[in-house]
Amino acid sequence: MSNAILEGLNAQQKEAITHSNGPMLILAGAGSGKTRVITRRFAYLSKKISPNSILTVTFTNKAAGEMKERIAELSKKDLKKTWIGTFHSQCNRILRKEISALGYQNDFSIYDSDDQCNLVRHILKEFKICEALYKGIVGRISGLKAQSVTPEDFLSNGEGFGFEERLARVYVRYQDELKRCNALDFDDLIMLTVKLFESHPDVLEKYRKKFKHILVDEFQDTNAAQYNLLKLLSSGHSNICAVGDDDQSIYGFRGANIKNILSFEKDFPKAKIVKLEQNYRSTKNILHVSGCIINENQQRREKTLWSDRDTGEQVCQCWFGSEGEESTYIAKMIKELYLKGMYNYTDFAILYRINVQSRVLEDALRHEKIPYRVVGSISFYQRKEIKDMSAYMRLSINPDDNVSLRRIINTPNRGIGASTLSKVEQYAKKNNFSLFASIKGLMKANGMTAAAKEKLDAFLKIMNDISSGSYKDSADMLRTIYIQTGYNEFIEEARAENVREFIDAAEGHNIDDFVSSISLMSGEENADQKENVVSLVTLHGAKGLEFPVVFISGLEEGVLPYFKAESPQEVDEERRLLYVGMTRAQDLLWLSGARKRRLFAKVQEQEPSRFLSHIPQEVCRMIVKPASKATSSPTKVSKRIKSFKPVSAYAIGSRVKHPKWGVGVVRDCYGDGEDQKITVNFPAIGVKRLALKFANLERV
């Protein structure tokens, strides 16, 4: 066995990688080299069996991409046909082949949450149920599907009263509509694969034989349907390797079931359990403090992370008068550490529980002229113009796709309004047609005004032109759509830019593959991380990331834990959220809160988060700022980190740019007013003393 695969690993990691057959649960603590273990195990296994017979599932495209990349580095095998991907993409791949067994066609559309909402709202309108309830209903339906509860199951167990009864009716109808549209929503991808395997043992057998080993990443995030899928596929050989950390389970609200990891041995009785407890990321202090937090949770698998790293700086705990002071403090601290030359802006992250918290933080960063990026805002593929373009593509491939048709029949505006559409809907219903077929039928029937017919005919012609074209790739088709539909004339410039980017991304992609996977793309994975900016990110969004310096803001009752978390289980999940945030930090960690915070409309009096009471004071530095107008200067802490002067015009250690000599580091800066002098070390030139007034320097 070549040793490259086993090089530089600790004993537990080796044990996990070389385990041969049978179920295994790897409890991988934060920063314990989890990805490394999975990728190496993949490489290890593929020495004995074909890499194509290992099913590797992740939750995000990003994780799948990283894994592929790292496996490619390790192994010289051809990885084109491997099964490394998200749960949804793997199911998509299986269903594209096998779904005819369930009465769908294999060119089905995939509805994302936006399409899903549109369809539910349409049904609610028809059922004359208050449309405003759609969000709750979509959530419930999604929850049911996550448990593999089909409409039929739900009907047979249903109470049959009030809301539940109406929910059942909507669910039945929704699922029926999806099938008529030849469409699957995200949850269907999993649920229907499970259903397929359960109802067609021969198909299951085929994949069971195909996948000799199964590797699951982020196992703590699996929902019941996903777990069922894994159990079905691994039944027989039981070669399932699940990697996860129950302490980082923060997606309970999406149906993730923490019990899957807590009671793994119940389903896989002889499971080997490996704990990865050596942390390669954080200082001892950070680990100690975060360990004390997570220890408060009752339902967890005991683990104790340890680190080879230094004790490190104390964790800073701060209490401010208001959220404004909190933000100012954080911004100033970042500035100081940056100017000191210790860290780049990319090394900092500010984490928070809810998105609205970013606003005041952004204000403070802008005020200090610190570049930043808010991570995880609306994803590229969810933008209206992108969704419109894809809807045209989708409809042209799958004419039954009513949701896409409703989306674009009057976009851009071609005068087909609600009354015309409602005639189309009625005619479709009467004849059991899709909307597209209904429009075609109506052209020959009576009962439409000539004007309406003309407009519908124009729409049919556009769709016909799009469908009958021959294209060399997806980009080619999109360009045709963009022009044929007149979208290019109706769109504003900023959005047109997005469309161009979309077309670029489609370049060289086969149309069927592109359309079938487009709903599964998030577009977040290619966000350039190279920019030197501070990251602002929610605690959820921070999972899987790491930063040398982390600030967690808003550690107050009502924010973290969020006021909606009432049951002990929900509070535990909030605690895990804090734990995830803390364990992102490599060197320095600040935990802060404010006594007064503007939340929604009013200013609220806040109490410190209950989680803070379990922090051992001996490894913490407490900073309390009484509510006052006085500018909160961060000197107290800066002294602790290393004594350095308050920021002057140009702080010692800061970087400046000279028009001729380029970037240099400030050695000294003295004098004041007109006579200020500065000493700068330019790497290429050497140390220079300049009169600030004439030097024409620029901060970098």
Next chain:
DNA sequence: ATGCGCGACCTTTTT
């Protein structure tokens, strides 16, 4: 068919 004003309600969100 579009535009505006009013009221309700606020999380997190891998796909």
Next chain:
DNA sequence: GGTCGCGCAT
């Protein structure tokens, strides 16, 4: 405070 959706007005 700010977004989103509805209903009314043109």
